[in-house]
Structure formats: C-alpha cells, structure tokens
Amino acid sequence: MPWYEYECLECKHHFEVNQSMNDDPIEKCEKCGKKVRKLFNATGIIFKGSGFYVNDYKKGETKTSKSNSNCSGCSNNDTCPVE
Numbered sequence: 001m002p003w004y005e006y007e008c009l010e011c012k013h014h015f016e017v018n019q020s021m022n023d024d025p026i027e028k029c030e031k032c033g034k035k036v037r038k039l040f041n042a043t044g045i046i047f048k049g050s051g052f053y054v055n056d057y058k059k060g061e062t063k064t065s066k067s068n069s070n071c072s073g074c075s076n077n078d079t080c081p082v083e
Contacts, residue, residue, distance in 0.1 A: 005041065010034035 003016050008029035015030055029036050 005039040006036040007039055008032060008034055008036050014039075 001018050001020050003018050004025075005014065005016050006026050006029075007014050008031065011029060011032045011034065013029055013031040017026055019026075025038055026036055028034065
C-alpha cells in the first residue's frame, strides 16, 4: 500500500499515512483536528532492462560521434565545429 503525505492547513503539521488507493483521503489533522490537504511528490523513475538504450545509441557510440558522421553542414567531418 502506498504512503500519502498530508499537511494541516491550520497548524502546518506534516504527517504520512499508509493507505489503500481505494481509501478516502484523510480530512482532519491528527494533531489539532483541523482540515488537511494531500501533498503530491515527484516520483523517481528507474529504467531497467537491456532494451532501454537500443532506441537511443548503439553500444560504444556517443551522441557527438553520431552527429559528426552524419554532418551535412561542411565538407570536413573530422574538424567540423558543429556538434
């Protein structure tokens, strides 16, 4: 079950509650009994698996070497200043 964070609008007390996603949100502060609001936090993203980089770059190839090999802005790809 996920943890939800709440803040009291009156006393600014922060607290966390382990709730089911189907449970109703908490409405009263556990400290003073006044109205609370649910706080929303950023969620971390973890990319797992071998297929993540398949769509980005081939093994051992970097973004700059890829752009230099496909450079159409100048005649000398080895010393091209555009990266």
